Amino acid sequence: MPRKARRIQLLESALEVFVAHGYHSAAMDEIADRAGVSKPVLYQHFPGKLELYLALLDTACDTIIEKCRLALVSTEDNKERVAATIDAFYDYVGAESGAFRLVFESDLTNEPAVREQVERVTQECASLIAEVIHDDTGLPAAASHLLAVSLVGMAQVSARFWLNESSGISRDDASMLISSLAWRGIRGYPLTD
Numbered sequence: 043m044p045r046k047a048r049r050i051q052l053l054e055s056a057l058e059v060f061v062a063h064g065y066h067s068a069a070m071d072e073i074a075d076r077a078g079v080s081k082p083v084l085y086q087h088f089p090g091k092l093e094l095y096l097a098l099l100d101t102a103c104d105t106i107i108e109k110c111r112l113a114l115v116s117t118e119d120n121k122e123r124v125a126a127t128i129d130a131f132y133d134y135v136g137a138e139s140g141a142f143r144l145v146f147e148s149d150l151t152n153e154p155a156v157r158e159q160v161e162r163v164t165q166e167c168a169s170l171i172a173e174v175i176h177d178d179t180g181l182p183a184a185a186s187h188l189l190a191v192s193l194v195g196m197a198q199v200s201a202r203f204w205l206n207e208s209s210g211i212s213r214d215d216a217s218m219l220i221s222s223l224a225w226r227g228i229r230g231y232p233l234t235d
Contacts, residue, residue, distance in 0.1 A: 049087050052077050053101075056094050061140035064149040065095055095150065099159045102141040106134045110167040110194075114174055121225050123174065124193075128221040131197035135205050136213050146198055167194045179231040189231070193224055 043051070055077035059068045070091055074084045088094040113126035135142045145163055150156045171190035176183055197220065204216040211219070 045087075048079075048083070052079070052084060052087055052094075053098060057098055057139060057141060057144075060095060060098060061143050065091070066149055068095075070094075092153070092155075095144070096155055096159070098141070099144050099148070099156060102144045103159050103163050105141065106131070106145060106163055107166045107170075109134055111170055114170055120174075120178060120229070124225045124228060125218070125221040127171065127193070128197045128224055129217045131194075132201045132204070132213055132217040132220075135198070135201035142202070146202055164191060164194055175228070175231070181231055189228065193228070196220065196224060 052073070056068075056073045059073045059076060062068075063072075068091065070081060070084060073094070074081045077084070084094075088097065109130040110127055113130040114123055116126050117123055135146070145160055148156055148160060151160060168187060168190040171193055172183070172186040175181060175189055176186035179186065181189070200216070200220045204211065204213070
């Protein structure tokens, strides 16, 4: 198998194991078995479990940041922007892969490289959102950033709660409910009356 294809296969297998067991309980033996390779082959691609985890985490973080960016540029209508951005988080958390667990539920946040990546999601998503808030409301940058961090927190925490709670609320309805809450709050900061 070509090196690039093998790496993809190893990452897919590792994602399944890390999502199912967390970092500390995941075993390189299980990852190799799931990928159908020997441990030496796994170690040819990744020198250790942490490097493998960080490779997955980097991709998972990039994914949600890109989803947030695309949601913000998808429309000029701010109400629709709020809905699209909240929905991006629900879509990400609701994805079958469970990759969001690496970002939002990692059992390795005491590791500086992991903590940095996890914080990068909040900071980069919030920076993207803060720019729109600042441009559209005229609020100072610090106030815009605080509102943006709050919106990111609302989106990711509510999406994770929705996924883990058997409330019977569909993903679309949950996303719409939270985006309505967010819109009702953020629309109170207009540039002009």
